[in-house]
Amino acid sequence: MSHTRLLLLGSVTLLFPLHEVSAATKKTLSAHAAAKVAQPGVVQSKTAETVSVHAGIGSSTGVSNTTPGGGLMAIQTVPKVQSGVTRDYIAKQSPTANPLTLIQNLPGVVSSGVDPFGASDQMGLSIRGMDQSEIGFTFEGMPAADPISYVPLSSTVADTENIGYINVAQGAPDLSAPLYNAVGGQITEGLRDPSHKRGGLLDLAYGTSSLRREFIRLETGDIGNSGVRGFLSFSYQTAHNWRGPGGMKRYHVDAKFVKDWENGSKSGLVVTFTRPTSTYLRPPTMAQWKTQGVNFNYTDTYKFGDTSYYGLVLHQRNSVIATAPQDIKFQHGLSLHVTPFFSHYWGFGNGGTTLDESSLYQGNQYAGQLNLPYSQNGVATAATIDTYQQDMGGLNTYGEWKILHNTLQFGDMYSYMNAVEGSGFQIADFNGNIASPTGKSPVYTAYGQKLEQWDIHFLQQVNALYVSDTYKAFNDRLTLNAGFKEAMVSRKVTQLIPGATYNTGDNKAEPLPQLSMSFKVTPHDQVFFDAYTAFRDPSAILTYVDTFNAATGKMNRSHSSNLAAEYSIGEELGYRHTGLVSVSAALFNYNMTNRQISSTVFINGVATSASINAGGQTVRGAQFEASLRPWHHFSPYISGQYLHATMDNNFWNGTVMLPTAGKTAVKSPTFTGALGLSYDDGHFFGTYTMNYVGSQYSTFMNDEKVPSYFTANLSLGYRLPDLGFTKHPQLQINLINMGNGGYLSGVSGVTTNAKTATAIGGAKVAGSAPNYFVGSGFAGVLGFTTGF
Incomplete structure (x- = not known):
């Protein structure tokens, strides 16, 4: 099917040839674009030059000082609740930050980071109480989350210096977005466009925990009269873990090329590569946190049998992703938008365990008497090696026809994914070393x-x-807008371990209507209403397969028999005002069936994702944000949200029914809020933000919760005069999580009840401890940036 679409696209291109941009036309278009960018309060500038001059600000980092709130409140006009950040904010944060930490001050967003630099994907995110697996994530028009667990792989898609904007739709996803999990909203990330001028950017950063980071970007500028321009960047980062032993290394490449056509059409190509390796940070239970705090870590020295040794818990997730968006304009109001995409992920996630030579099973079959190296009394220490590879390709195509007062849109998205995952064992020697973290010397x-x-x-x-x-x-x-989407998902899963169900899977077709309307009361005031639907297939690969205890051969987890899709129906009513002061306020309500809760479970030391069907849920609340355009160089920002999320049903745990109806949903703080203040006079600049997250439950029975907490970050900098080949060099310091020496930032693994509970009918249900993300301690980053 995808080949047919590509042939059709090629035929259309031949029928309606595109014309390259002449030098004179390019000059006119560039002048017109510059005039538009110079207007204060623009939504966002996706064309960030190497040296940008907007409203008197000269910057090598793309700062224009035009977005309200210091870049925290991009002006929105879409008829739904949406917030966003631009280069005015992004460029002043630590260059190590990832998109999920960059949006943490927006209404309803809770970012549960575990390291101060934002370099780890071992973190949590929720929006209006919906966790990250329920939030769609697109990058340059392509799906950019793990296609099975739906975890946003935000640190793999782009370096911070190259991010042009991030938009957050807290409720309704875009109808044309290539997503099938966005019941909790959508995050849209886009790169800056390449510069029309040849040059580049150098960014060097050093900080606490032995942080070292180097970044360089080379710009081609306009290549002759071809209309083509592009950039290529490379970065390297290394740091120690802020708590416990180990650390991380990350290599990353971004490349983007665009071609402008004379009739306003645009072609693009984006490719990124990431190779990160890190040591896991150990998530504690509440009891472990209360007794050990930030000292509950993996051990830094090995003793025989120590499965908590940090050398056994390495993690690596490599990626290559590519997309080639094509926006083609024809006559008579016709246009075609084609986005082919491809992603290739491969890597491993390891954990520590012990193996008994005389009591090992392959599924439910005895493995026989083994003679393991480096064993004592028939027991050996080993790393559980979970290796995986995922390949996904797809094509999202839609046409538009603008005729009179109407714009008609017709589209189709198709994707195909092939994934394999295996979990073997690698014996550790008497020093705790393993021969291969990828399991090249496995146990047989x-x-x-x-x-x-x-x-x-x-x-x-x-x-x-x-x-x-x-x-x-x-x-x-x-x-007025009305739309309809029919999403069809087909999954086929095989498990080759003896005793397991060989073939599982499911097929689903979900109708997804949307409706929206907006009215501009004045040029500066807008009211809007939208109603939408969304769905999400169950996440986590282990949801579909049986797993066994390697020591006993008994099944410890069977494949899910309830694979119903999560489905939501939501409504939003909002108001916006733009001007010197910008305000956005909204009420929201939605109902969900088959709410899928993502959780983390450990199998032989390996952190794996699990999905729990929690039944129905009702979510209601209000959100607000306001900001000021730069006034005497200052630009403040404030946001907040009230959330009331409750479970609609009692929960069946497989044996008894727990009385959970009416309980507050997990990961759903009642109040969240943020304050921000930005200053920028063209030379001195700074941004201060403070974030508040209310307490949130970690169990369905509401018998354990994460306490509320505050975090605060500060960035300060000075732009130096040009010197030699440097253009707008600057020094910048980022102080991260000031005054907080470690705290519980979110829920990693939820359970039904932490304490002994009474089920309906009187039966006693033993408690099971949730585990948590530990928010980072203080960190500082000092950076030097210059254009050239």
Whole structure:
């Protein structure tokens, strides 16, 4: 099907040839674009020059000093709740930050970071109480989350210096977005466009925990009269863990090329590569946190049998992602938007365990008497090696026809994914070293088979057809939109371990209507209403397979028999005002069925994702944000949210029914808020933000919770005069999490009840301890940046 679409695209291109931009036309277009960018309060500038001069600000980092709130409140006009950050904010944060930490001050967003630099994907995120697996994440128009667990792989897609904007739709996802999990909203990230001028950027940063980071970007500028321009960047980062032993290394490459056509069409190509290696940070239970605090870590020295040794808990997730968005304009109001995409992920996640030579099983079959090296009394220490590879390709295509007052849209998204995952063992020597973190020297059974916990092959196809009509009247003051999407997901999963169900999977088709309307009361005031639906297939690869205890051969987890999709119906009513003071306020309500709660469980030391069907849920609340355009160089910002999220049903734990109806949903703080203050006079600049997150429950029975907490960050900098080849060099210091020496930042693994609970009917249910993310301590980053 995808080949057919590509052939159709090629045929259309031949029928309607695109014309390259002449030098004179480019000059006119560039002048016109510059005039538009110079207007104060623009939504966002995706074309950030190497040296940008806007409203008197000269910067090598793309800062224009035009976005309200110091870049924390990009002006929005879409008829739904949406917030965003621009280069005015992004460029002043630590260059180590990832997109999930960059949006933590927006209404309703809770970012549960575990390291101060934002370099780890071992973190949590929620929006209106919906966790990160329920939030769609797109990058340059392509899906950029793990296609099975839906975890946003935010640190793999782009370096901070290259991010042009990040938008957060707290409720309704875009109808045309290539997503099938966005019941909790959508995060949209885009790169800055390449500069029209040849040059580059150098960014050097050093900090606490032995942080070292180098970044360089080279710009081609306009290549002759071809209309093509691009950039290529490389970065390297290394640091020690802020708590416990170990650390991280990260290599990253970004490349983006665009071609402007004379008729306003645009072609693009984006490719990124990431190779990060890190040591896990150990998540505590509440009891462990209360007794040991930030000292509950993996051990730094090895003793025989120590499964908590940090050398056994390495993690690596490599990625190559590519997309080539094509926006093609024809005559008579016709346009075509085509986005082919491809992602390739591979890596490993390890954990420590022990193996008994005389009591090992492959599934439910005895592995035989083994003779393991480096064993004592028949027991050896080993690393559980969980290796995986995921390949996904797809094509999102839609056409638009603007005729009179209407804009019609017809589209289709198709993707195909092939994933394999296996979990074997690697023996540790008497010093705790393993020969290969990728499991190249595995343990074999007495019968010559590789000893594994699972051997999974996962195939998935997604096809989504969508159509919408947008009608505008009263000189475009009134906008009405209605759309419909039919999303179809097919999954086939095989598990080759003896005793496991060989073939599982499911097929789903979900109708997803949307409706929105907005009215511009004045040029500066807008009211809007939207109603939407969204769905999410169950996450986590282990949801679909049986797993066994390697020491006993007994099944410790069977594949889920309840694979119903999570489905939400939501409504939002909002108001916006733009001007010297910008304000956005909204009420929201939605109801969910088959709410899928993502959690983390440990199997032989390896952190794995699990999905729990918590039944129905009702979410209601209000959110608010306000900001000021730069006034006497100052620009303040404030945001807040009230949330009331409750479970609609009692919970069946497989044996008894727990009385959870009416309980507050997990990961749903009642109040969240943020304050920000930015200053920028063209030379001195700084940004201060303070974030508050209310307490949030970690169990369905509401018998354990994360306490509320505050965090505060400060950035200060000075732009130096040009010297030699340098253009707008600057010094910047970022102080992260000032005054907080470690705290519980969020829930990693939820449970039904932490304490003994009474089920409906009187039965006693023993408690199971949740585990938590530990927020980072203080960190400082000193950086030097210059254009050239």
